[in-house]
Amino acid sequence: MATQQSRSAARLMMAPAVVLLLGWMLIPLTMTLWFSFRRYLPLRGGDLGWTGFDNYVRFFTSSAFWPSVQTTLILVGGVLVITVVLGILLALLLDQPMWGQGAVRVLVIAPFFVMPTVSALVWKNMFMDPVNGLFSHLWRAVGAEPVAFLSDVPLGSLIVIISWQWLPFATLILLTAVQSLDNEQMEAAEMDGASVLSRFRHLVLPHLSRAITIVILIQTIFLLSIFAEIFVTTGGAFDTRTLTYLIYQRVLESQNVGLGSAGGVYAIILANIVAIFLMRIVGKNLDR
Amino acid sequence: MGQITLENVTKSFGDTDVIPPLNLTIEDGEFCVFVGPSGCGKSTLLRLIAGLEDLTSGTIRIDDQDASQVPPAKRGLAMVFQSYALYPHMSVRKNIAFPMRMANIPQDEQNRRIEAAAKALNLTDYLDRRPGQLSGGQRQRVAIGRAIVREPAAFLFDEPLSNLDAALRVGMRLEISELHERLKTTMIYVTHDQVEAMTMADKIVVLRAGHIEQVGSPLELYRQPNNRFVAGFIGSPKMNFVTGAEAEKLGADSIGVRPEHIDIADDGPWRGTVGIAEHLGSDTFLHVHDTGLADTLTVRAKGEVGLRHGDPVTLAPQESQVHRFDAAGARLG
Numbered sequence: 001m002a003t004q005q006s007r008s009a010a011r012l013m014m015a016p017a018v019v020l021l022l023g024w025m026l027i028p029l030t031m032t033l034w035f036s037f038r039r040y041l042p043l044r045g046g047d048l049g050w051t052g053f054d055n056y057v058r059f060f061t062s063s064a065f066w067p068s069v070q071t072t073l074i075l076v077g078g079v080l081v082i083t084v085v086l087g088i089l090l091a092l093l094l095d096q097p098m099w100g101q102g103a104v105r106v107l108v109i110a111p112f113f114v115m116p117t118v119s120a121l122v123w124k125n126m127f128m129d130p131v132n133g134l135f136s137h138l139w140r141a142v143g144a145e146p147v148a149f150l151s152d153v154p155l156g157s158l159i160v161i162i163s164w165q166w167l168p169f170a171t172l173i174l175l176t177a178v179q180s181l182d183n184e185q186m187e188a189a190e191m192d193g194a195s196v197l198s199r200f201r202h203l204v205l206p207h208l209s210r211a212i213t214i215v216i217l218i219q220t221i222f223l224l225s226i227f228a229e230i231f232v233t234t235g236g237a238f239d240t241r242t243l244t245y246l247i248y249q250r251v252l253e254s255q256n257v258g259l260g261s262a263g264g265v266y267a268i269i270l271a272n273i274v275a276i277f278l279m280r281i282v283g284k285n286l287d288r
Numbered sequence: 289m290g291q292i293t294l295e296n297v298t299k300s301f302g303d304t305d306v307i308p309p310l311n312l313t314i315e316d317g318e319f320c321v322f323v324g325p326s327g328c329g330k331s332t333l334l335r336l337i338a339g340l341e342d343l344t345s346g347t348i349r350i351d352d353q354d355a356s357q358v359p360p361a362k363r364g365l366a367m368v369f370q371s372y373a374l375y376p377h378m379s380v381r382k383n384i385a386f387p388m389r390m391a392n393i394p395q396d397e398q399n400r401r402i403e404a405a406a407k408a409l410n411l412t413d414y415l416d417r418r419p420g421q422l423s424g425g426q427r428q429r430v431a432i433g434r435a436i437v438r439e440p441a442a443f444l445f446d447e448p449l450s451n452l453d454a455a456l457r458v459g460m461r462l463e464i465s466e467l468h469e470r471l472k473t474t475m476i477y478v479t480h481d482q483v484e485a486m487t488m489a490d491k492i493v494v495l496r497a498g499h500i501e502q503v504g505s506p507l508e509l510y511r512q513p514n515n516r517f518v519a520g521f522i523g524s525p526k527m528n529f530v531t532g533a534e535a536e537k538l539g540a541d542s543i544g545v546r547p548e549h550i551d552i553a554d555d556g557p558w559r560g561t562v563g564i565a566e567h568l569g570s571d572t573f574l575h576v577h578d579t580g581l582a583d584t585l586t587v588r589a590k591g592e593v594g595l596r597h598g599d600p601v602t603l604a605p606q607e608s609q610v611h612r613f614d615a616a617g618a619r620l621g
């Protein structure tokens with residue numbers, strides 16, 4: 001958008017979307033801020049007036065706060081690492097000409113169409129169940145003691161479940177990027193004596209960096225607010241209580257809307273810290 | 289050293305045979321141009337030599353070593369692609385250094401070669417730019433620079449100038465010819481532009497549908513084309529072909545005369561009317577109609593010729609310069 005005219009035309013045309021999005025964002029945000037400064041206990045007297053920063057102090061100093069932040073970061077980080085690494089490998093694999101390519105691609109993308117609640121329940125009951133799960137049968141078949149995944153390695157299991165759901169998204173975006181790689185460049189590198197690994201490192205990876213950035217940013221936004229998977233598997237037990245889940249517990253289980261809202265504001269702050277941090281490391285790829 | 293020999297080389301993609309058995313020797317230090325119409329297999333042949341395509345059968349020897357199974361990087365050849373194929377996220381310096389980095393050449397030697405190549409190709413001021421910030425001609429030079437620093441046994445060029453505008457093309461043509469004079473390295477150059485072939489080559493290989501139609505120096509091909517295809521392909525504007533009675537008089541199925549070998553003469557045997565006259569300044573090309581010989585005869589005349597559209601004209605072919613062809617298109621005599 002080079003000229004003054006095209007710039008103002010662009011602004012005009014974007015205005016409706018911007019106004020709608022701002023309204024969409026600002027109204028809930030304002031309500032959350034409002035409630036976070038009030039003592040609001042729906043089943044124990046309702047709205048009991050202003051309390052200043054009381055809710056914030058209580059949420060912050062509660063023994064559950066820091067562990068929940070830590071859990072959130074581990075969960076998001078773990079899923080990001082797994083989906084990006086496997087996504088790149090899968091994208092490279094799917095880019096190879098092979099028999100039944102179309103069918104394989106549809107299959108790889110399929111998990112994305114399964115609702116989070118359903119997929120988490122399937123994993124919990126059909127794969128990870130210590131008595132009847134497929135894994136326990138597998139373990140017994142090789143003579144090992146079945147593992148109670150969701151209570152012994154709860155966070156790891158959750159990361160696996162969520163990665164399984166998000167892998168198709170990462171693969172899809174990365175696949176389109178892999179396909180746009182210029183073939184002559186690869187051939188030039190081959191003639192220049194670059195091995196498969198150095199071609200990956202010097203050509204494929206830089207070419208994918210922008211797509212990786214997009215995958216990381218979009219996934220982070222959604223992963224920070226993961227809820228259903230935790231709700232139907234561990235219910236927040238065994239150190240799987242993320243910040244989002246903690247807020248849910250404060251509002252619905254403890255019936256303390258004010259405290260939960262304060263938590264919500266902390267979640268916003270955390271999301272922004274993570275976003276700024278990510279933009280710093282990977283965001284420069286977007287400028288090119 | 290860089291002698292390249294192809295022995296009974298064939299290539300098929302599935303059921304389509306792109307290259308039928310083909311034999312060719314390119315001598316060390318030669319500037320060899322593959323020329324032919326689009327789709328005739330020039331790129332395929334070049335990629336076979338480079339090792340980017342597998343041979344269906346036959347042998348490729350580089351300096352008398354069988355290279356048929358040698359991977360591309362080990363053949364000691366450098367290729368310049370039509371799209372330049374520069375690495376977009378690396379600076380010009382890194383692009384040029386890449387093949388040396390892959391070959392683990394010491395850093396100071398790398399720098400020395402980069403400086404030398406940059407100086408030779410006028411790239412010194414652009415070394416820290418990215419390819420995206422360069423013009424087409426500069427990108428082309430970077431691609432050549434990346435090939436030079438490898439000090440290859442032979443350079444392979446696949447239509448390197450086809451993305452450039454006409455003026456730049458002439459300039460780069462000279463630069464590549466000069467580079468060849470200086471390095472004396474074997475160069476194989478693919479083009480479908482016969483002017484590039486004529487001006488640059490030591491040896492031209494004319495291809496049609498994977499077949500070699502003729503191999504020879506530019507002047508040999510110009511003077512003694514083996515067949516109608518080569519005769520029509522080499523030379524600009526195209527050779528005029530005449531069939532019928534006029535050809536039979538000379539005992540041929542068809543005869544060919546180049547535009548520059550037809551004179552405007554009052555007592556000439558051929559008459560016609562001038563159609564379009566293309567004035568190039570130094571020369572004028574007349575398109576002559578209604579001769580009863582061919583649709584149009586192209587005739588080269590002097591720059592200041594006074595003929596206009598619709599004027600009658602009599603023409604005389606230079607008898608020693610008439611090429612005769614038989615029914616199959618092969619040269620007679």
Ligand SMILES: Nc1ncnc2c1ncn2[C@@H]1O[C@H](COP(=O)(O)OP(=O)(O)OP(=O)(O)O)[C@@H](O)[C@H]1O
Pocket residue numbers: 301304306324325326327328329330331332333480
């Ligand atoms: N990978 C491939 N699979 C099948 N056919 C191919 C393949 N590559 C090339 N061909 C065919 O081989 C023939 C020669 O192709 P090639 O690219 O060598 O032509 P070319 O002489 O370089 O033409 P141009 O001047 O247009 O570049 C063409 O008919 C083309 O369709």
Ligand SMILES: [Mg+2]
Pocket residue numbers: 330331332447
């Ligand atoms: Mg080609």
